[in-house]
Amino acid sequence: MEGLKKEPKTGLKEEPKNAAGEKSRLACGTCVTLCGEPLSNPVIPASGTFGYGAEFAKLYDINILGTFSFKGTTREPRYGNETPRIAECASGMLNAVGLQNPGVDKVISEEIPRMGKFFSKKVMANVSGFSLDDYVYTCERLDAVEKVGWLEVNVSCPNVHGGGMSFGTSAEPAAKVTSAVKKVCRKPVIIKLSPNVTDIVSIAKACEAAGADGVSLINTLMGMRIDISKRRPLLANKTGGLSGPAVFPVALSMVYKVAAAVKIPVVGMGGVSCAEDVIEMMMAGAAAVEVGAANLVDPFACKTIVEKLPEVMDRYGIKNLSDIIGVSNNG
Amino acid sequence: MKQVFLKIKENQLIAKNTMRMVLTGDISPAPQPGQFVNIKTDGFYLRRPISVCDADGETLTIIYKIVGGGTEKMSKLARGETLDVLTGLGNGYDTSVSGDRALLIGGGVGVPPLYLLAKRLISEGKDVFAVLGFNTASEVFYEDEFKALGAKSVTVTTVDGSRGVKGFVTDALPCGCTYFYTCGPEPMLRAVYKALETDGQFSFEERMGCGFGACMGCTCRTVTGYKRICTDGPVLKKEEIVSWKD
Known part of the structure; x- marks a missing residue:
């Protein structure tokens, strides 16, 4: 086993020519690259659980994060769904926020400049839409913003009607969104996939074929709770997206399968709550790892994960996280 | 907001299905009336x-x-156990606008935040008139505590008439107050909104994901745009509320 050197899956079409990028990768054990962009560690708070970072920046220096994916952005402002939008369940929660956001104009004119005051790194822009035009328009606008390092295109929101997930539940529309967005973006485009499908691998492959620079998975799993005393669904939207530790094994298996089937980097997420979960995700094939619901329960979750990573790596004899990407697939 | 680990000093039943928990530890900065904590x-x-x-x-x-x-589960926790608590959450009541005679209207477990508020208002030299609404006598709590603070009047209402005035809080509102503060179930808040001409502040409840403004789980519409109950609220001023008149 020793001496068997596996090529880490960094998503680079070729090894970095850029000496600085290569150096930064070697410079620290937690360093990884995502679609060619270096990250000081693979920990990325997931869209919808971190706002635009401000609430967390009051608690700790969020520059310790790899980056973060900001609240899903649409072309027009959205109120989202009626409340209740949140329900609890065993080892997790349901949300049906429904993409509340101020719209791309305000995100660019207000939120991103404000973010610059406490976050010095490139940020991941999460985009949602209700038509192909929406996706193209919003991605093109955000791609032009210097602060944006990656676009994460959400074709998998389970909580909106007539858009969102409907683009991500079969290969053809997912590929259409991908190629349309790729035509207008210079920055890496990561397609965020839904687990609410028969075969996530075929959709990931379709996105890859359409030019995606990466895929991220999983978005939330559709679920519901019923208010027994009221005899009706607890959420105003009736159904919501399940997240939290309950979904971790599901997410891990999907990351494992997708990572084995595509050459582009996979961003793993779903129930990740501690440094060990990050390592499992990476061993399943994730090049970077998003942390979602954990931020809501413990606002310091990502900070704790980043700080614990070196210690956990030590315990398992891991020198460089980039060495373990997909290792569990090699048996 | 601050994450602290607080020790349970007391956790006891004070009325039907109603518990009082006293926590000790680092509770600085001093909580403002109307703020909340989020307990794991x-x-x-x-x-x-x-x-x-x-x-x-x-x-x-x-x-x-x-x-x-x-x-x-919380009700079964024993004295001496430690709880993971986020403190200093939410935007509380503004006492600077109350005038001399403040009316405090609480319903059920909407009563507790009004206690700290009454204490604050009285310390500022203002007269406090409290109306505390419950379903039935066995659910009543803190009538004596409000009196002990020095409230000018404390009126209890019960829906079934088993204690105090029979009916709802709106059946027992005293006249001549300059401002009101209220917390309770939404139907009660709506009734108060319709019954009182003076200005006031409402504290709202909603299912929350995080409690500190990150998840957009508890958003509501107001006259001045979308607000998060957890951070922009839970207290909203009457003029911010999208009309409940109809």
Whole structure:
């Protein structure tokens, strides 16, 4: 086993020519690259659980994060769904926020400049839409913003009607969104996939074929709770997206399968709550790892994960996280 | 907001399904009336947001109703156990606009935040008139505590008439107050909104994901745009509320 050197899956079409990028990768054990962009560690708070970072920046220096994916952005402002939008369940929660956001104009004119005051790194822009035009328009606008390092295109929101997930539940529309967005973006485009499908691998492959620079998975799993005393669904939207530790094994298996089937980097997420979960995700094939619901329960979750990573790596004899990407697939 | 680990000094039943928990530890900065804490309970994923009833130096008091598994579990916690608590959450009551005669209207577990508010208003030299509404006599709590603070009047209402005035809080509102503050179930808040001509402030309740403004789980529409109950609220001014008149 020793001496068997596996090529880490960094998503680079070729090894970095850029000496600085290569150096930064070697410079620290937690360093990884995502679609060619270096990250000081693979920990990325997931869209919808971190706002635009401000609430967390009051608690700790969020520059310790790899980056973060900001609240899903649409072309027009959205109120989202009626409340209740949140329900609890065993080892997790349901949300049906429904993409509340101020719209791309305000995100660019207000939120991103404000973010610059406490976050010095490139940020991941999460985009949602209700038509192909929406996706193209919003991605093109955000791609032009210097602060944006990656676009994460959400074709998998389970909580909106007539858009969102409907683009991500079969290969053809997912590929259409991908190629349309790729035509207008210079920055890496990561397609965020839904687990609410028969075969996530075929959709990931379709996105890859359409030019995606990466895929991220999983978005939330559709679920519901019923208010027994009221005899009706607890959420105003009736159904919501399940997240939290309950979904971790599901997410891990999907990351494992997708990572084995595509050459582009996979961003793993779903129930990740501690440094060990990050390592499992990476061993399943994730090049970077998003942390979602954990931020809501413990606002310091990502900070704790980043700080614990070196210690956990030590315990398992891991020198460089980039060495373990997909290792569990090699048996 | 601050994450602190507080020790349970007291956790006891004070009325039907109603518990008072006193916590000790680092509760600085002093909680403002109307603010809340968010408590982690073993075995439950999300925290429980509960308004602050009282705070004094190193102790923080909350009063909560046993309504489900999480609060049931909380009710069984023993003295000496430690809780993971996020403190200093929410935007509380503004006492600077109250005038001399403040009317405080609470319903059920909407009563507790008004206790710290009454204490504050009285310390500012203002007259406090309290109306506390409950369903039935066995659910009544803190009538004597409000009196002991020095409230000018404390009126209890019960829906079944088993204690105090029979009916709702709106059946017992005193006249001549300059401003009102209220907290309770939404139907009660609506009734208060319609019954009173003076300005006032309402404290709202909503199911929350985080309690500190990150998840957009508790958003509501207001006259001045979308607000998060957890951070822009839970207290909203009457003029911010999208009309309940019709």
